Amino acid sequence: MSTDYGQLRRKAQDEVNTELADIEDPFEKRAAAEEIRDQAYMELSMLKQERQQLIASAALYEYTPQLHERFGIQRHQMKRLTMDVLYGLEGRESWHYPPMWPADRVAAAREAGVAHPDNVVGKAEEIATRYEYAEARRDAAVAHLGAAREAVRLAGGRVKVPAPERPDFEDVRQRARDQLLEQFAKLVTTPEKQLQLAAEAVDRAEEEAAELLVERDAAMNTLAFYTTARGVYFSAGISRSGMTRAQQRALGLPRDAAVPPRPELPAAGRAAGVKFVEDAAEKLPKVAAEYEAVEAQRLTAIEIRDAAVRVLHAAPYGWTPTQLAEAIGRDRKIVNRIVNPDEMY
Template sequence: MTTDYAKLRERAAQEVTSELAKVKDPFLRRAAAEEVRDQAHMDLSSLKEERKRLIAAAALYEFRPNLHDEFGIGRVHLRRLAMLHLRGLDARDDWITPPPWPADRVKAARAAGVPHPENVVEEAAKVAARYEYAEARRAAAVAHLEAAQEAVRTAGGRVKVDPLERPDFDTIRETARKEIVEEFATLAAGPEERLRRAADAVDQAEEEAAALLPERDAALSTLAFYTTARGVYLSAGLSRQGMARVLERALHLPRGSKLPVRADQPAAARGAGVRFVPDAAKELPRLATAYEAAQARRSAAIEVRDSAVLVLHAAPYGWSRTQLADAIDRDPKVVARVVAPEENS
């Protein structure tokens, strides 16, 4: 059974919060948080290489769709680890997108001398769960350390910040969309290769956006709750309603809830464990720009991918829904929405 990594990380964070809540003295609590952070860091260091080795072996010898979910990582990350092991321990990991899978993963792995441990998927999942647990504990401890510093800085009111940069998000999105459109417009390749490359582009954009979103939301929450900044949504590429959704989640409120009045927000945010991001005023425009660009690339790549799906599903290729789903490493329902939209209407 696949580990629910979201729940595992949540449990690890809650454990750290409970442990530190017992320490009332702020200086002792800071020391305790540092101890948790350092122990988690040592745990991560001891698990890092074994995790990479086992996940790579599992990906090469026993690959299946959504295997990455069993290790709590993304599709591109899974392929990156596998390709690193195929190319040797000294291989550079500076790819924008990792090289494509070899035609025969098992043959390539054997040729590269990659070991195939017994029960490798199960063993890799066990190590991955321990790794993610330690990483979540470290992140929680770091957040508590930052919260201690924030509590001092924001005591009695809000931190003053200069007016925020307001990027031109329409232009940013259009530029990012054109990057994908132009890349595939000049690609001299058949529909199968176009499908593979478009699927890779979707995966890459999704993982970029997923990595950026928590940082963007943390910076936005800091500015909205702890500083004098106004019109924060304009620097985040959001509407007022979109920003309200982010702030509701930060305060653990149900969707559509009324936010506390501005004067009560710093205390409410501290009570909800919202961390303070020291450079939020500089970081938010940068993070939001990168996030919106990634989302625009994803949308454009999905259009290219879906067009290739339609071509390969039709004559003379006649690929089945299952073949197409395997090719893009997605659930067959994704393919069904493209080739038979009437079934989902």
């Protein structure tokens, strides 16, 4: 049975919250939180290299489509770790996403001198569990550090900020879509290469969008909870209901729960540990525009990828769903939905 990483992270977070709950003085709480954070950083530093080596070994010698779940990470993260072990990609500014998996993983691993310990998947999962636990403790401690600073800064009220800009998001999305279509239109290549490039574009956009979404919501929630800004969702490129859902997530509320009225939001945000982002009024429009551009390119790349999948599935190529799933790094069910959209899966 695989480790429940969500439960593991919640346990680590609860432990940190319990350790700091009875400390009321912000200076004492800051010192205690810094100690927990530093201990976690030390643990992460000690585990980092061994974790990467074991995960890479497991991915190369004993790969399965859902292997990344055993280590509490996404598929593209496992690929990054593995490709760095094979090709030394870490720290390079010239690449944006790892190359495709080698045609023969085992041969590539042996050529690179990657060891294959007994029970490598189990050992990788064990060290990944320790790593995720330390990372969750670090993140929980950092959240407490931020909350202590915010409580002093806000003093129970709202910070006055200038009205944030409202980008033309439709224009942002269209320009991003056109840019990617233009890039692929210039390519003179085989269907196989088209599929590879499109799949990499989807993966890259997913990774970038996930990171930008966190930044966007953090800036948006700062403005909504702690500042004088109004109509913040216009600057985020979403609807009022979308902002409400983001606030519910930040406060740990279910979808059907009411968000506290505006006068109560500062206190509710602090109680829930919602972080205060510096320069949020300037940051939100920029990050939101970046997110919408990347999301538009993600959807466009999916269209290109799916078209290439259908071409390679049909004659004269005749690729099987299993081959296509391996090529795009996705579950076979996704390929089945692409090539047989009218069937139920």
